[in-house]
Amino acid sequence: MPLQASDLIDLETYPISEPGPRRDAILKTVRGDLEAKGCAVLKGFLRPEGVGAAVADKGHRSYSRTNPYFTKDDPSLPEADPRRRFYDRSNAFVPADNFAPTGALRTIFDSEGFDDFIRDCLGEPKDRFFRYADPLADVIVNTATEGNGFPWHFDTNNFTVTLALQNADEGGAFEYAPMIRTSTDEHFEDVAEVLDGTSTRVISLALQPGDLQLFKGRYSLHRVAPLKGPTPRYVAIFSYVDAPGMVGSVERTQQLYGRTLPIHHARAKKRSDALID
Numbered sequence: 001m002p003l004q005a006s007d008l009i010d011l012e013t014y015p016i017s018e019p020g021p022r023r024d025a026i027l028k029t030v031r032g033d034l035e036a037k038g039c040a041v042l043k044g045f046l047r048p049e050g051v052g053a054a055v056a057d058k059g060h061r062s063y064s065r066t067n068p069y070f071t072k073d074d075p076s077l078p079e080a081d082p083r084r085r086f087y088d089r090s091n092a093f094v095p096a097d098n099f100a101p102t103g104a105l106r107t108i109f110d111s112e113g114f115d116d117f118i119r120d121c122l123g124e125p126k127d128r129f130f131r132y133a134d135p136l137a138d139v140i141v142n143t144a145t146e147g148n149g150f151p152w153h154f155d156t157n158n159f160t161v162t163l164a165l166q167n168a169d170e171g172g173a174f175e176y177a178p179m180i181r182t183s184t185d186e187h188f189e190d191v192a193e194v195l196d197g198t199s200t201r202v203i204s205l206a207l208q209p210g211d212l213q214l215f216k217g218r219y220s221l222h223r224v225a226p227l228k229g230p231t232p233r234y235v236a237i238f239s240y241v242d243a244p245g246m247v248g249s250v251e252r253t254q255q256l257y258g259r260t261l262p263i264h265h266a267r268a269k270k271r272s273d274a275l276i277d
C-alpha cells in the first residue's frame, strides 16, 4: 500500500485542501505571524508516523566555511564586511534527487493542495509563486551534527518551508533576524551586528518534530545555532521562488551539495533581484 498524505499529515487539524472557515482561520493566523515576524509555525503538522517515515538517509558531508551569501572571499573589501566573514558549518544536505516520488517527503510535498496552501499562507499571487526548479534542491533534508550548526546566511530561494523531523540533544535552535534586508538594500551594518552578536533583532525558535515552519529566508538572516550531543538534527526543507525555472548558483550548489548539474551552468544569473545571493 503506497504512502498516503493522510497517513503523514494531520489533515484533521490542518485541512489544507478543504476550503472553508477552518482553513481560512489557519491562513489568517499564519499571515498575521508572517507579517509581524517574517515567520510562522504550524505545530504538529506531521503525525508522529509521518515524522518516523520522513527521517533522512544519506547526505553530502561538507564541513566547510561559508559567509552569509555563499560567495568566495573578496580581499578588496574591509575585513569587517559581512561578505568577508566566514564560519564553519557542521551540517550537510541530503539532496533532492535522493527522494523517491513514492517516499514520505515527496508524498507530503506533492499532496493535494500543499502548494496552494503554502501560497495562500504567504498571500502570493499565482504568477509570483513557483516551486524551486533546482533538481538538487526543491526538497532537501538538512542534517546537522555536533558543532557549529548552519551559520548565519540568507537563502537563495524566496520562500522556505521547513518540517522539523528530529532535534539534537542540545542546541540547534532556529534563530533569525526577520526581514533584515530588502530586494534593493543589503543592510550590511545590520547584518554585521547579527554576526557580532550585538543585534537586538534576533528571534530564537525551538521547533518540535512534526512542526511546519514558513519564513522569508531570502530577506531574513538566519542560522541553526551550534549543537551538542550524538543525536543529529534533521529538518526537511521545501523551497519556492517568485519566478519560474530558477535554480541555485554554481558556487552555492557546489558548496552545499558537492556537485552541480548542467542546468546550474545553463541558468546562471537568472534572477529577479540584484541581491548578492
Ligand SMILES: O=C(O)CCC(=O)C(=O)O
Residues within 6 Å of the ligand: 142, 150, 155, 162, 174, 222, 223, 224, 235, 237
Ligand atoms: O534547518 C533549518 O532549520 C534551516 C536550514 C536552512 O536555513 C537552510 O537550509 O537554508
Ligand SMILES: [Fe+2]
Residues within 6 Å of the ligand: 153, 154, 155, 217, 222
Ligand atoms: Fe536557510
